[in-house]
Amino acid sequence: MKQTYLSTLLLVLLQAGGFAQEPLFAEQPLGKLYRQVKPQVMLEDQEGFIWVGTDRGLFRYDGRQYELFAMPDSLCNNEVTALYENEAGQLWAGFSDGRVFHEQRAGQFVMWTLEEGLPVAPITGLGEGADGQIWMATYGEGLYVHNGRHLYNLNTDDGLPGNDLYTLHVDDAGRAWVGTDGGISICSMQGQSKNIENITTADGLPDEIVRVIQPDGKGRYWIGTYGQGVVRYDPQSASFHTLAEDWPESPVNTILEVSHQEVWVGTDGDGLFRYRFAEERLQPVQHAALGNGKIQDLHFDAEGNLWALHRSEGIYKANRRFELVAETLPHIQAVLQQQDGSLWVGTQEGLFRYDDTRRSFTMVKPENVISLHEGRDGHLYVGTFGNGLYCMDLENGREKHLTAADGLANGSVLDISEQGDTIWLATLGGVYSLRCGFERPGSISAVLQHFDQKSAVGTNFIYTVFPDSKGRVWFGTDGEGLSVLENGKLRNYVQADSVPIQAVYSIAEDQRGHIWFSTARQGVFSFDGEHFTQLSVKEGLRDQVVTSLITDADGHILIAHSSGLDILDPVSRHIIYFDEEAGLQGLDPNLNAVAKGQNRQLWLGWEDRLMRYTALDDTLAIHPRVVIKEVSVFLESVRQKSPATFGASDNNLVFEYVGLWYTSPEKVRYRYKLEGFDLDWIQSGDERAIYSNLPPGSYTFNVSATENESFDQAPIASYAFTIRLPIWRQWWFVLLLLLSVIGLAYLWLRQRDKQKEREALLLREKVESQYEALKSQINPHFLFNSFNTLITIIEENPDLGVVYVEKLSDFYRSILQYREQQLIGLEEELRLVQDYIFLLQQRFGEHLQLQVEVDKPARYYVAPLALQMLVENAVKHNVISRSKPLYISIRVEGNAILVRNNRQAKLTKAPSTGFGLQNIITRYRLLSEQEVQVAQTDHTFEVALPALQNGRSS
Template structure:
């Protein structure tokens, strides 16, 4: 890398007048004892964030809102950054990092690694990583919620970082007191150092600013402003500072290629298209400059101590040491001023002024510079002077040379022809090559076209080869193809009678060659060539003195006390007392357009320079909701109001920093309001809203034109009382329907009541039988198990399996009306096994099964087996033999009759009778019971569902 020294020396080192902006002090209604404003930041939503030694504030130009830390601590804000999703990340001097996604929603990046260290910069790379530069612990990365310090080679020893940036290659540049360190992660980790050996004149680097082309601006502590030129891989010194400036504290990007640089004492502007300029600061700024901000509407903000100042940089001032300025033009990088005391020439930066033609003692009303650089000077009562600034040649013409009048109010021309607007009419002057040598052709329109005598205030040579003349009381005329025409179209304003277009003070055209005319009482008309009114502008400011069009197609309207700009895309905005024009009273048509498209305006003792903004993306009021009660600020959440709390209070603000006092709002609650409601107060209150869905819309404007702004919208739902809800109404309808149906069915229910009660009784009895197990059986089963365990553990395991299988079957089928024969036989066999273990050879169950197809009521066979044991003797002398036979139609269970003595008294007869009753509901076939005194037989019909 080689060292290049650029000869651009910052004009702070020169005693010049410089550019002067009108700085106004912003309101200071902070909630806290603030001593220092250390940071200014503007988000993509245009909101300005103010970092102070007492915490973070948002500022709309009128009011401040304190953003409290979740931990309640008060510390100095040392870093502010915005992520691509709009989140504002704030770093503090104690290592605390707060993330704000709305004015009422914030979170904390919690880490002990950064505790008690000052956060100097927060960066976001496209991959989603967050880099935290600190003063005291180097550079850190946040990835997947993990905070890790970057320790690659010398980064571990780089503790104190003043500033950091990401360049267009994704590399991190660190400004330190040991030069610049450039860290690269991909494709291979690498660390590069820029110091004195690489061309830095000063290794204490305080600020960095990246350009899109890879260049980097470098703010130095002792040597001003440098620039790393990526294409040449070299460093140049751009601006040197004068002693005592004490280092660069801010670098911000302006419009186009402008760079604003602030030291602790001064502010300057630099661009490659022009020399550097020192900015004249207001005398009330006496303390150290802490930070500057260039916002998106062209305002320059300055923080000094606990005070905040702002100036609109689109309008700057030059204050020459003369008065009585009546006309102005720009030629060869200099301003030419026509005054009551003569002709003056001044550098555009105000650094030098000289007077010319002093002997003539001229009172100059108008100046025109022709394409050859010749000045045509119109005077009051002294005729016309032709002057060549390059060699001092001059020529004088008066009424004796056939001009209409010696008092010339305005001059305009094209090529080798020009026209004079005088107090006595119109004069045309034509020449061939050199107006000093040629015989000038002077034509008086009164003679050639019978033009009426009288005042002609303005002459305007348009781009469409028409030349327009505005007269006093005689109307509007135009010259086309050497013929003069009266523009006597009837002009009708909306809602008014025909407008009397007789007096025209100033004329210009827009990009479509439509006319803009300054007429009586401050009215401005925009007409097409057929006389149709395209726009009508009036103003509370004084009469309009001048109209001129910028290179951006803006119409500049110069009034007494104000300058209005009609932007073709964003409407009209104004410069007035808020930009220092409280005593502004310029002469008629004392304006000119420079070669760069900017406009110079001459006041009597002040020169104003209006520079159109290259980018007008922020030329409208940006709306923000500040508070919703009740509700939340999050834009994606609905506002829901309960029926007993339908009071709604919405507070909003519109951002228009050039002049916040001009912001007007209109709002509407769609579904409630019939039309827009207009107000200057940022608040809307509604009460007693009916249940329903509403949309709140609010828009802001700085010029009463709301067509250029998109309204902010939020949906609001007022919940209905419960008796208006769909579920309550539906429930009532269902309830009434059910009641009606019940009344209609009452007679049928009465007839079937006894039958239904009997059925329910039987069902309950059945469920009771299915759900319970005979306690005696349960006791005997476990007693048997106890005996088996002592004798044969393997048999005990088998017994448990059979017992659990039996209970499993009971539980599985207790709610079923039917089960298959196969399932019933399994339950029966489990039960038989248990009985055989209990009674041994005293009982025998014989199976004669020829069919297992079909269905049967659950536990039917088990109930009959249990019934046989319950009512008959079981002994070793006479074993009880129970026979179970199954064919295609019947399940037959039989046993010999050996009644127990107590059987008749203990038996309830419920088990068998309940089985009979069940089958009455399951099938038309009936259970058959046979008892011949020797054998008791029960025949259960098999149910086939497919028949």
Template sequence: MKRLLLLILLISVALPAFSQILPFRSYSIERGLSEAVVNEMMQDDEGWLWIATGYGLNRFDGFQFTNYYEENGLLSNKIHALFQDEDGLIWIGTGAGVNIIEDDSITTHPDLSALESSSILEIFEDDRGEFWFATDGQGVWHYDTAGNLTQYGEVNGMGDDRVRDVVEDREGTLWFATRDGLTSLKDGNFRTYRMNDGLPDDKLRDLHLDKEGELWIATRGGLSHFTDGSFQNYTETDGLINNRIQSLSPDKEDGLWLGTEEGVSHFVDGNFKNYSVEQGLSNNIVHATLLDREENIWFGTFGGGISVFFGDHIRNYTIEEGLSNNVITSIIEDRDGNHWITSYGGGISKYDGETFTNYLEQDGLVDNKVYKAIVDRENRIVIGTRWGLSILHNGSFYNFDETELPYRKIRALAEGDEGEGFWLGTYGEGILHLKDGKFRHLQEQDGLANNTVLSVERGDDGSIWFATYGGVSRYLDGEFTNYTIRDGLPNNGILDILTDRDGNMWFSTFSGISMLDGEEFVTITEEQGLPDEVCYFILQDDEGIFWIGTKIGVVRFDYEVYREATNEGEQRKAFKLITQDQGLIANETNAGAGYKDDSGILWFGTVGGLTRFDPSRAPMNSAPPKVHIENVNISGEPVADRRKVRVSSENKNIGIDFIGISFSAPEQVLYEYRLRGSGEGWQQTNRRSVRYSALLPGDYTFQVRAQNNDGLWSEETATLSFTVMAPFWMQWWFIMLVIVVLVGIMFFIYNYYRVKKMVDIERMRVRIASDLHDDVGSALTEIALQSDFLQTTDVGDQVKQSLDQIGTQSRKIVSSLDDIVWSIDARNDTLGDLTDRMQDYINNVLPQKEVTYQFDDLDMSEKITVSMKENLYLIFKEAVNNIAKHSDADKVEVILKDRNGSFDLYIHDNGQGIKPERKSGQGLRNMEMRAKRIDAGIEFENGEGFTVHVFGKGM
């Protein structure tokens, strides 16, 4: 028994030396996961990955975890189940009932309060839109569309009250995985299948219905397939890694990924392929499995967090798997199918597909620091080291001593045509041509571009090409032809040479790659989309795709796509970067450390080990990213409500964080964004945030989309609308206020000068009136008096008659001048002055007549214009004169009244009116003319006396 235990221990210790590291990527507490025990996983319609743990709920975007706990609204921190319904709501099964996530808020449903005493292990929505809740000890609860909650358990026919999973088949039959058999519910009837019906074990954990509608059952006794009423079972004897299966998830071909208590099994076509911690899984106890929309498979473990697996097209080897050193410098394949791996410090290793055999100095190798190895025509391994040349044949080394080979740093090797021997490139000592046991030395003085040679390649025409630190040298018929930057190379430091299947020469350099098609160079650098400038090696696979080793990973380069691209964006689709996150053992490769073997497998040598890569099985990411705006902040303060974002005028600094969810290569997602309203076009970036400051006031819309590592753009564009508020001095109300103030100032200034001018005019009118009255009036009065005086003297009749005419005319002029002075004088501009003047005149002209006055609704203090006052008075005066001369009236009625801003003036007499032959008299025409001057109307009524009616707007 002790020997058996010792044997098991030795086997367990030895296994890692023969295992392979596969492309697993793991996340646990140190990366932000709330707990390392994962019970369930789900990817929602928006691309987020949800992880249910024993302590909290997590949402993952590829970079960071968002954690939710009881303080965020969860009924319990222990999460067992996750489900997204057809309406997009996320249902959470906790240790104390059910939560729902809606609009980023965690809520509870009042109809489900009865479940708060239950631990919910599974949530399922059937074809009728009704929900089923599987519990740990209280059976299953049915929540129908009417809001009724019904419980079913053992008493109703369930196999056990502990229910792990629920599915529905095409016929509408519900299947329940219980801790005591498989229960079906059809047409209201329960039926339970157990071990005596063919199940391998009664304790069930998970269920899956495949594309054919057939049921697969995860049990503690293996995998069971239920079809045509019978069970077909698969166990450890069939290759299953462990019989205790925890979870089932389909792959894209309807194979199954099985999470067990001893690792993972992939079941395809009746065969199992197994994976465990030895291949990179974070923990062997796997509770949950999930195939995401990019066809990556995720494993939720007990204590190891979550692991994502990208496929076994990549296998990695390090010193833990048997290599003697991790700094790999070259890889070759001999005629027996063995691979030989050289390392800088670990000699050379032979890999037969299962184990590594290492050859070091103690085995006869000239030096452990090996640069390059090739297989010659005799299936010998020719090895270039830091301290000379070794040839390995039939397990024995032949080394060249210092006398035979004085130049020791053999950096590059190539075998010439048959009988042409070997070409050796050295570090700083030029080229050595070994033929018939003798060395010929070629250096810069012989025409070589530079004495440091890193790669040697044979041309189809018998030429030999050398990659040097001074450019490319082509040697043919004893002559060198050199190519440098001046000829089109991106850099003179050449690291590797490749002849492609079309006969073109490719050169990898410190500044990109270049292709010589026989006539000219085609150079490709970072400006054209190459992810890194330092290119250590270049390979071409069987499909014609190029693979370039860089310091940040290996680049897949599709030259046909690049050549046919019409713009820079399409050119970038030709490049795809493979890094540690996609399974590469290390990102930094080594010069010349790339190889394609006879099976089409690519081998990449890095500073951290060896990667075996099968390009024919490498997945392409056909799922475009789901892009989201995650956070918005203004001056560092988060914005809670994004429906109406306003940026104040005091601080116009807005930051926007966004994410394109792509789990295959999250760090390689490319973003394109623009800010509509700012005038800028689309901008590209690898960063996941952008900040704007000092934006002009206005409305803006931020748009962002994402591109995955295979060049697919997101189908939707995430948007955010916001408004930058104008400062108060640019607000409409402030502008209106300023306009009103300016108009007010202008009006004030205008009124000030208008009033001042009116005052000046009034003063001038008073002065003119005074001058006319005092000077002209006095002079005319004096003339009249003098004429009267002269008439009393002894003068002739003719002179007396003239003097009488002068006196009469002077008095008439004085009377007219009196009217003019009254009109001009600003002191007589009120309505009361007008009515007083009218009464004085009519009383003087018609002293014997009965005159009545009616002045209605008039403000006698109201001022009227000179034109209105003068013309209205003269119309009145003309009418009174006509009455005096022609009417024979004994009664006169004068009416002046205000009619809501308009006026009416009536002068009516009871005389004989105007005879027909006088209707066109000069007096009437004068009245009409004066009415027009004040924009007033005038009417004459000839009947029962005569009436003059003047009417107009305002006084």
């Protein structure tokens, strides 16, 4: 009777409340320099950084250190009161003096400059509405909205119940919900028209002062009030639902809903509270720091960590999955939570029940309890070490003790499970199946089956018995591996995945129906019905000695061992490690001291600690989020985003990155690889990679971070860049160079061709002129005339005749001598002309006169026989007589040698080819840039030959 009473009392108490377990909040101190800093607001950005706004500025936390981000305005009071990140990943920070700063590029803040000016009241909220509208709530000046052109103000004159706004939430429609001293206002602005809709106490709001408005993700809103606690507002039905009636009267500062399971509430004086929907009770948090005082902000991060900002105690973080029961109990061997919520613990000392009200364990039975089970009949099955099995009907206070007398060969019941109406026992005397009931007096139980060492199991020592969803029953044995009973047939596996398995400690089933079992030394194996696959240290398991396996509500498998807890995704086989943050460091768990609890929870016994695990149904990050924080070239930060292009000399690069894993930042390891340079991944614990003297080329820097030593599937952050070729290796430069070389070569060749052509032409002209000269010299007329003259002279003056012949011979010698040369001195040419004139003068006497006015004939050169030919032409084409004497003058004038004669054309034109003059012109064209000029009037004929100097054109 007494037992019944006790049980009933306990039941009532337990149903009234939950348990006094809490996540393990650990301080995340800002550091020595910032001991007095008061945190105010927290934001997790898209990259995964945690930003904390404090009264001394804005900090960014990567799990290891806080970095202070200074605002460029020194006048700013640095007291951050609001944080907001827009969709583009730009961070906005509002300050208590009304200033607003926003990120221009990563980490670079600029003040928001507005023609209208910024508010001078504290910014209590920032948000982005429809069409890029930016909402800004202030404490004192009401609400502002900027539409890209102007800033507009909404205050009491426009219909707001008050100008002191506590909070701002912008809904999906772009409307701003603000909490005021007169209720909630839902504001919108379209064009010039302001629309304000107020929700006041008249609408059912329990308190005028609304300090928090937080959407619950299901279209409803959590409303935190000043004096009436938290209510949930449903806009559809315009109704309010009070979260907890017994609110402790302190104002609400912040509300956070976690995983649709619970709501955390931070108050302005009474610390942190939690309300679990399943338990329907508001519980104050007992934590020494967070249990009272002002909780400014709460945040639930992507990994499942809960963050709390305490105004004076600092920043705290806890992994929400894990909660420890504050009270300890030595040697926990079994744990059980009944359907009604009662929590039972078996230890070496006895069977205990947890009394939540008194926060203590009460011993119910002084036995060495090693296994616990709640039957479908509601009875509690208690397996002891050495003293058989108890079957307890708590409701009616009945109890049955099964011992050797009832057919149990061994009194040590290591595991109890149930399938259909059959109870299965794993004992040190084999496996038993039995029925247990109080209905039939006398024989309340009957052993149905018994498998011991004589059966296919092969041993008496059975650690665990596990009925699966397909009707099979699996036995984990000591030394004989795994056995399975399927359709009455027993099969035994002593080898799996080519590995001998001896002791099988624990068995679990995943959501696909695969069987997982843990071994004493070989880690964990999975069995998909055909094949066994080992999961050992190599595959990321931390410890090969796995004491317990249990599947959580999301199908993850929890693997317990003395190094902590590994959580395995059975499909991807990704493992996350937990130890310190779960309070499991240095603890040795007992075999199968695990149990499924209520509401997505599991219970795990760990030596003297009892842990509650909650499967969070959010999509949580399973890898560290890796961010390339900064890229620098020669230690100077690069502004270019990937893909970037650097000059050929900008080839010393430093990459700074971080793997954000707030759960256990110290476990983060990196590996990086510069594609295009590194052949393989480089593993590192450093948060920077340095590359110097990179040759030109295209590269991609890849880095990934892991918290569990395995980089499989770990996300990669990349930075692609190109180092340009130096200018002399650029294709266009090479092409240009090649073209110029070709061009030059072409020009040179052309020049040479021209030269050759000229030379050939010259040669031809020369030959022609020689021919012409010779032709004219052996002209029969000339000879005939010469000989006639000679005859006359010899008769009259034989001495002169000798001179004449000498001159004639000189003249012909000169012609022969000079004709080969390209140029001859003017002096020689003049001498030749004089000889020629002498010969002619013997014939024409005084009627032919040559006048030579050349200053320094040695300075000039002429084409050979050119002057002679001109003189010959003059003689040939003009009348020479007493009445009409021919005057020929040769003189140098400027750059020309002028050969001039008076013009008195013969009536009968001498036969002329016109070749002589033409030949001269052509020859000079090849010798000089200057042309031969021919000037002809009625009375004169003048040819100007270019005066050549130094053998070449002047």
